[in-house]
Amino acid sequence: MSAGVPGSRLCGIGDEAAPGLESQIRVHSELGFAGLELRTVDGVGIHDLPEDTVRDAAERIGAAGLEVPVIDTPLGSWAVTVSCDFDDELSLLERTLKRARLLGCTRLRVMSYPNDGLPEDRWRAESLRRMRELTRRAADSGVVLLHENCHGWASRSARHTVELITEIDSPALRLVFDTGNGLAYGYEALPFLRDVLPWVEHVHIKDGDRDDDGNAVFGMPGTGAADVAGCVRALEEAGYRGWYSIEPHIALIPHLGVVGDPGRLESAYRDYGRRFTELASACGADTATGPEAPAGSNGPVRFRAEDVRWLLDLMAENTVSPFEGGDPSGIARAQELFAAGAVRRGLALKQRTCPPADFLSQPGVPEQVHQAVQGDPEGFLGAQPSVVVGMGDPQPADRRLVFNFHMDTVGPHVPPRLDGRTVHGRGAVDDKGPGVAALLGIAAAFAEDPGLAHEIEVQIASVPGEEGGAMGVYGTRWLVESGVVGRLMVFAEPTGGRSLDACSAAMTPQVSVTGDDSTDDHPYDGHNATLALSLLACSLTDRLAPIAERLGAKVCVAGLHTGMSHNRVYGSGRLRLNIAYYDTAAAAELARAVEESLPAARAELLERYPDNPVARRLAEDWTKVVRLDWLKRSLPPLANRDPEMEALLASCGLPRHDGVADGSAFTCDAIWAAGPGRYVVTCGPGTLDGNGAHTPTEHVRLDDLETYATRCRDLVLRFGAKARLPRTDDHCSRKETPAR
Numbered sequence: 001m002s003a004g005v006p007g008s009r010l011c012g013i014g015d016e017a018a019p020g021l022e023s024q025i026r027v028h029s030e031l032g033f034a035g036l037e038l039r040t041v042d043g044v045g046i047h048d049l050p051e052d053t054v055r056d057a058a059e060r061i062g063a064a065g066l067e068v069p070v071i072d073t074p075l076g077s078w079a080v081t082v083s084c085d086f087d088d089e090l091s092l093l094e095r096t097l098k099r100a101r102l103l104g105c106t107r108l109r110v111m112s113y114p115n116d117g118l119p120e121d122r123w124r125a126e127s128l129r130r131m132r133e134l135t136r137r138a139a140d141s142g143v144v145l146l147h148e149n150c151h152g153w154a155s156r157s158a159r160h161t162v163e164l165i166t167e168i169d170s171p172a173l174r175l176v177f178d179t180g181n182g183l184a185y186g187y188e189a190l191p192f193l194r195d196v197l198p199w200v201e202h203v204h205i206k207d208g209d210r211d212d213d214g215n216a217v218f219g220m221p222g223t224g225a226a227d228v229a230g231c232v233r234a235l236e237e238a239g240y241r242g243w244y245s246i247e248p249h250i251a252l253i254p255h256l257g258v259v260g261d262p263g264r265l266e267s268a269y270r271d272y273g274r275r276f277t278e279l280a281s282a283c284g285a286d287t288a289t290g291p292e293a294p295a296g297s298n299g300p301v302r303f304r305a306e307d308v309r310w311l312l313d314l315m316a317e318n319t320v321s322p323f324e325g326g327d328p329s330g331i332a333r334a335q336e337l338f339a340a341g342a343v344r345r346g347l348a349l350k351q352r353t354c355p356p357a358d359f360l361s362q363p364g365v366p367e368q369v370h371q372a373v374q375g376d377p378e379g380f381l382g383a384q385p386s387v388v389v390g391m392g393d394p395q396p397a398d399r400r401l402v403f404n405f406h407m408d409t410v411g412p413h414v415p416p417r418l419d420g421r422t423v424h425g426r427g428a429v430d431d432k433g434p435g436v437a438a439l440l441g442i443a444a445a446f447a448e449d450p451g452l453a454h455e456i457e458v459q460i461a462s463v464p465g466e467e468g469g470a471m472g473v474y475g476t477r478w479l480v481e482s483g484v485v486g487r488l489m490v491f492a493e494p495t496g497g498r499s500l501d502a503c504s505a506a507m508t509p510q511v512s513v514t515g516d517d518s519t520d521d522h523p524y525d526g527h528n529a530t531l532a533l534s535l536l537a538c539s540l541t542d543r544l545a546p547i548a549e550r551l552g553a554k555v556c557v558a559g560l561h562t563g564m565s566h567n568r569v570y571g572s573g574r575l576r577l578n579i580a581y582y583d584t585a586a587a588a589e590l591a592r593a594v595e596e597s598l599p600a601a602r603a604e605l606l607e608r609y610p611d612n613p614v615a616r617r618l619a620e621d622w623t624k625v626v627r628l629d630w631l632k633r634s635l636p637p638l639a640n641r642d643p644e645m646e647a648l649l650a651s652c653g654l655p656r657h658d659g660v661a662d663g664s665a666f667t668c669d670a671i672w673a674a675g676p677g678r679y680v681v682t683c684g685p686g687t688l689d690g691n692g693a694h695t696p697t698e699h700v701r702l703d704d705l706e707t708y709a710t711r712c713r714d715l716v717l718r719f720g721a722k723a724r725l726p727r728t729d730d731h732c733s734r735k736e737t738p739a740r
Helices: 022-032 051-063 086-103 120-140 160-169 181-185 191-198 228-237 262-281 307-314 329-344 357-361 367-373 377-382 432-448 448-455 475-481 529-551 586-607 613-620 644-652 702-724
Strands: 010-013 035-037 108-110 142-154 173-178 200-205 205-210 216-217 243-248 348-354 387-390 400-406 418-419 422-424 458-465 488-491 503-513 554-560 570-580 626-632 679-682 700-701
Touching: 010 022, 010 262, 022 035, 022 051, 022 262, 035 357, 051 086, 086 108, 086 120, 086 160, 086 586, 108 200, 108 367, 120 142, 120 160, 120 173, 120 448, 142 181, 142 200, 160 173, 173 191, 173 243, 181 191, 181 205, 181 216, 181 448, 191 200, 191 228, 200 228, 228 262, 243 262, 307 422, 307 432, 329 432, 329 570, 348 367, 348 475, 357 367, 357 626, 367 377, 367 626, 387 432, 387 475, 400 432, 400 475, 422 702, 432 448, 432 458, 432 702, 448 475, 448 702, 458 475, 458 529, 458 679, 488 644, 488 702, 503 586, 529 554, 529 570, 529 586, 529 613, 570 586, 644 679, 700 702
Parallel strands: 010 035, 010 243, 108 142, 142 173, 173 200, 200 243, 400 458, 400 488, 488 679
Antiparallel strands: 205 216, 348 387, 387 458, 418 422, 422 700, 503 570, 503 626, 554 570
């Protein structure tokens, strides 16, 4: 059993202790709690308090050494319905956001709108519409909404709750789990919790029983039917490192209008707080069902001021991919900065390396990479080194855990800035922020369990050449083929904290016309590339889209270029497509369809324009002037499964997600890492869309980076604990899951 939950992670809902702020602060301080969750002060909701009052409250709470981890709002709660005026709700949100900023709070408790007679489908649709808009506005302010399993459409079951989270699909919407709410709503707490655990970021503690009429009667924690101790153990074993907030509901039950006298309120709250403190101190991770994290691993990993500065300095380096107009030398400067920061945090520099020029002569290297290295391959590659840092004695691959992130970014460069607890700028979420967070998690794990250094090896690779279509061929591919591999390989890409074990690969066909130009004086003398390529764009769309849909692939009919003048016939031009696929058989079928499209398009041209002078010369010389080239081809998709490692990741709050099934899997350089005895996933904080990756608004919350760093730390600790166990099977004999 671990050391249990420390007081630094305990808090409570203030108005359950006392109406006034002074008494709320005093009671929580005397209990040894570190936080004060705010709902009302003197009976007034935080959203309705004057801003000057909130400023004064923030000063008093801070002076007492307390944090405000969450503000409980009535948004979507029992006080409204799904048909209430949504403008009023939006106004309430805006008022709360202003007060949250004053209090230094970035999390708001919400619910998902009780019904008032709508049919199920309309209730669902309207609830999701409202929650999506509330979440969008919260995200714009750097705030996370925490949906409670209490009132509303999504609270009816764990399935509904998961549906809400996956439908909205934003890092700005997560969960607060209340251990006792199932007593009132007819479900058991622990099974519900296990289904929603990956998204839980705050916990309310409540306990009790049901009377003979089935009504909830609340009591002291650990004495009722809510299995509070079991819930806390499940959370701790899964790597939860957030707050536990007591909500006794003994002398105060707001939604039922139960308000006790202040003296009884405070006395009952103190007893409740002391009782839960004792319970929490005894509820560490249970070693009976898995490896134990060492004592001291309870607190979350935090970004110190120097860590934030390091991240901002890395982001300030312009590392836009040279394939998107960037200066190749920017990578080298950033890698030096990264390596120096890693060494200051206790990691050792393992490699600073780049491949020889002939490494790029093998299949699968995109054409733009070949073009970039022409003339000075050694200079190009030398300016973009990969860096590998790590901790622990050298170990064989089956005792090695490898993290990977890419230092290059898309263009244009966006300088970094820190706005409260949100980092803005290029690379914030894709991919410098996740890389720094993973490294801090590694350092924290070895600091907590120095014995790991003799048991396992953990490496983190910072690579170039992931963006701009380079596909990692001179970064990740080179490292993997050089032996930088492990039993578990985690690519720190923004996936919402979910582990995706499949990645699409992509191929890029280009159709070119290289014929004669002409002018409007002699418009029939040229090979009309505009006509050829527009016809091909339509023909390829007709032919490829149904095949891609059937195979689960994606076709992007991308750029078509000939010229811009109104009085010329352009005899040359090009059309590009990008085709993403999840298995090689699909890639082969789609490639055949592309190749068959060129003669088919000529036949269509002859059929549609048999005597048309605009098309005549083009039709005659089609095979001479129309050409297909593959700028990118023969890339392997990633598809692997590993029940042992999947369970390990899930126990740390990084659950597997089937990205192929819902289309969330994407293309990245993890495709090169698969191999026998390895499990490869992409897993990181934030999401590509939700955090504006590849846009001028790219951002990430420090809270999300800290959560990821904490889960990386726990992953290292549990990987180490598993390595210490006697082997019961040979994982290398497992079968690789074939590509679908």
